[in-house]
Amino acid sequence: MPRTPAIAAALVTAALVTAAVAWHPADQFATVRRAIGLGPDRPLPAPTVVRAGGTYTWAMTQPGSTDPVGWDPCEEIRFRVNPAGAPPGGRRLVDEALRRVSAATGLAFQDEGETEDRPFADGVRLFGRPDPVVFGWGDADEYPELGGTVAGVGGGVAERSPGGRVRYVSGSVVLDVEAFTAANVAQQPRVMEAIVLHEVAHVVGLGHVSEPMELMYSDNTGQVELGPGDREGLARLGSLPCR
Numbered sequence: 319m320p321r322t323p324a325i326a327a328a329l330v331t332a333a334l335v336t337a338a339v340a341w342h343p344a345d346q347f348a349t350v351r352r353a354i355g356l357g358p359d360r361p362l363p364a365p366t367v368v369r370a371g372g373t374y375t376w377a378m379t380q381p382g383s384t385d386p387v388g389w390d391p392c393e394e395i396r397f398r399v400n401p402a403g404a405p406p407g408g409r410r411l412v413d414e415a416l417r418r419v420s421a422a423t424g425l426a427f428q429d430e431g432e433t434e435d436r437p438f439a440d441g442v443r444l445f446g447r448p449d450p451v452v453f454g455w456g457d458a459d460e461y462p463e464l465g466g467t468v469a470g471v472g473g474g475v476a477e478r479s480p481g482g483r484v485r486y487v488s489g490s491v492v493l494d495v496e497a498f499t500a501a502n503v504a505q506q507p508r509v510m511e512a513i514v515l516h517e518v519a520h521v522v523g524l525g526h527v528s529e530p531m532e533l534m535y536s537d538n539t540g541q542v543e544l545g546p547g548d549r550e551g552l553a554r555l556g557s558l559p560c561r
């Protein structure tokens with residue numbers, strides 16, 4: 319498939335990680351729900367984990383363990399989109415990437431609408447409700463990580479829950495306006511969607527692999543589908559126990 323120079327691009331992640339000891343109200347509600355016999359419920363069923371010989375890695379592991387850090391599958395992952403700088407069809411790329419990650423993980427995403435917040439803005443509210451995941455578009459002046467051929471950056475923000483497990487509670491994806499042009503989105507929608515999909519996979523907990531057949535290979539070489547290791551890793555991340 320022909321590729322434009324801008325999207326024959328390396329994709330990197332900044333796994334933005336904030337591990338902190340903090341409570342937020344959801345923990346207290348979860349405790350109350352268990353105390354009155356209402357176990358935590360998944361909004362969507364857990365996925366089937368298929369071992370197909372692919373490769374995957376975790377963006378972050380539990381302290382002193384090889385177990386992955388992931389989201390609580392009993393909570394919806396709240397997100398907002400900052401439309402500033404988005405190309406025509408940009409929002410649809412985000413929605414499609416989220417739909418595909420939800421299908422692969424059994425994690426549910428909750429659309430909280432648009433925001434003026436910037437991706438990777440400082441901090442996450444640890445002593446209150448965590449900020450939603452923010453999607454947006456930016457350039458290398460604002461995000462130096464987008465310099466060169468990097469087309470997107472994504473990562474989760476984690477915190478330590480009272481039970482000691484580290485969980486993602488927020489995250490960000492920023493997409494490079496130089497790659498996400500109207501022309502690229504119109505002419506190469508599947509490739510551009512795959513770049514967003516790669517970044518969302520970082521937000522839910524996958525790291526990079528050195529296998530070019532996987533979408534979590536650090537460079538996009540025209541791969542538009544999830545590979546076998548991507549699928550297994552996403553299914554495992556979506557199968558973690560509820561808090």
Ligand SMILES: [Zn+2]
Pocket residue numbers: 329330331516520526536
């Ligand atoms: Zn990446």
